[in-house]
Amino acid sequence: MDSPSFSSDDVARLVEAAATVAGAAELTETLEAIVETAMDLTGASYGALGVLGGHGFLTEFIHKGVDPETAKRIGAPPSGHGLLGTITRVAEGVRTDDIADHPDSVSFPEHHPPMDSFLGVPIRVGDEVFGNLYLTNSEGGFRDGDMANVEALAIIGGSAIANARTSRRLRTVAVVEDRERIARDLHDAIIQDIFAVGLGLQALAGRLGESEAAVEIRDATSKLDDAITGLRRFIFDLRPPVWAHRRIRDELAELADSLAEPHDAEVELLFRGEVDSLPERVTDEILPIVRESLSNALRHSGATNITTSVVRHADRVVVRTIDNGDGFEVEAANNGMGLSNLRSRAVNQGGFAEISSSSGSGTTVEVTLPL
Ligand SMILES: Nc1ncnc2c1ncn2[C@@H]1O[C@H](COP(=O)(O)OP(=O)(O)OP(=O)(O)O)[C@@H](O)[C@H]1O
Ligand SMILES: [Mg+2]
Numbered sequence: 001m002d003s004p005s006f007s008s009d010d011v012a013r014l015v016e017a018a019a020t021v022a023g024a025a026e027l028t029e030t031l032e033a034i035v036e037t038a039m040d041l042t043g044a045s046y047g048a049l050g051v052l053g054g055h056g057f058l059t060e061f062i063h064k065g066v067d068p069e070t071a072k073r074i075g076a077p078p079s080g081h082g083l084l085g086t087i088t089r090v091a092e093g094v095r096t097d098d099i100a101d102h103p104d105s106v107s108f109p110e111h112h113p114p115m116d117s118f119l120g121v122p123i124r125v126g127d128e129v130f131g132n133l134y135l136t137n138s139e140g141g142f143r144d145g146d147m148a149n150v151e152a153l154a155i156i157g158g159s160a161i162a163n164a165r166t167s168r169r170l171r172t173v174a175v176v177e178d179r180e181r182i183a184r185d186l187h188d189a190i191i192q193d194i195f196a197v198g199l200g201l202q203a204l205a206g207r208l209g210e211s212e213a214a215v216e217i218r219d220a221t222s223k224l225d226d227a228i229t230g231l232r233r234f235i236f237d238l239r240p241p242v243w244a245h246r247r248i249r250d251e252l253a254e255l256a257d258s259l260a261e262p263h264d265a266e267v268e269l270l271f272r273g274e275v276d277s278l279p280e281r282v283t284d285e286i287l288p289i290v291r292e293s294l295s296n297a298l299r300h301s302g303a304t305n306i307t308t309s310v311v312r313h314a315d316r317v318v319v320r321t322i323d324n325g326d327g328f329e330v331e332a333a334n335n336g337m338g339l340s341n342l343r344s345r346a347v348n349q350g351g352f353a354e355i356s357s358s359s360g361s362g363t364t365v366e367v368t369l370p371l
Helices: 008-023 027-042 068-074 082-090 146-207 212-238 248-260 280-300 338-348
Strands: 044-052 058-064 094-096 118-125 128-138 266-272 305-312 316-323 352-358 362-370
Touching (some): 008 027, 146 212, 248 305
Antiparallel strands (some): 044 058
């Protein structure tokens, strides 16, 4: 194989093109410099560079030499049939003295300036073809060394495109992670806090009977409810589309693992029915309900076995936690907030909670939420 011979002038221009790639803020700017350098090096009157998207269509098309008026009259950029398609498909350079003579060539669209000599190379990184770089109408045809020069430029172009894609991906990931974090913080910390304050106020209003203060407090709690609704909507909007499909199984498994970790009890999670497609508002309730009933069983019951199940029926979902612990007197247990929060969550969703417990045989907490 003969090694391509670069003149010192060519090398200087290639280095310049590489420097432009390193310094350019915009991909388009870089690709324009590459096309110009290629025309310069080969003496071509026209040059173009097409970038392909994942689906094989052009996502960017840069051309030089055809004046804007004519380009407008020609219309759509080349579709990638014919010779250009051959370059990307075969992933090899093509050089010919007359395009029309090439077996793969197709006719030019109307208004297209006449073109004869042609040199085109694929732009690729590794095995993946990202596009093509091609030149036409070099006085006296393209020379032997031109292919190597243009290939070198195509390599520079390929790395510029790959870099731009990577940094776009990284930026997207950063945004998604940021949004997820903000949504979680809002949900886990702020909404729960507001909710707790609301419950406290409701209890206070209950004790104040029908006094003016009680009316004002109830008014305030309903404003808090509105605030929570607003926040939930905001959080929902923050979530990138992937969140639309939350894996409640994964989230509950993670929750159960972390709650059970410091205890000896065996915890089992069961799912039945289409639980992964539950509406967001229901999933949002199931998690804190399980958190409460499971942590109660772990902390208070002395159980060796606890089973939490989520069963989806056509019109409702039933979340049940059963332990084989000591049991307790449900009516008398009013020392904590947990169970009353759990009941209000159920009622707020139009559902209900049933707690049955007997000393010696353990406790069942069952929450039914309508769908
Ligand atoms: N599964 C259970 N087994 C035995 N006792 C329980 C169980 N669940 C609740 N209890 C009893 O009922 C009481 C009230 O429960 P609740 O969840 O309302 O409050 P808490 O767990 O004590 O406090 P908080 O939930 O506010 O952190 C508990 O203190 C405990 O005595
Ligand atoms: Mg509790």
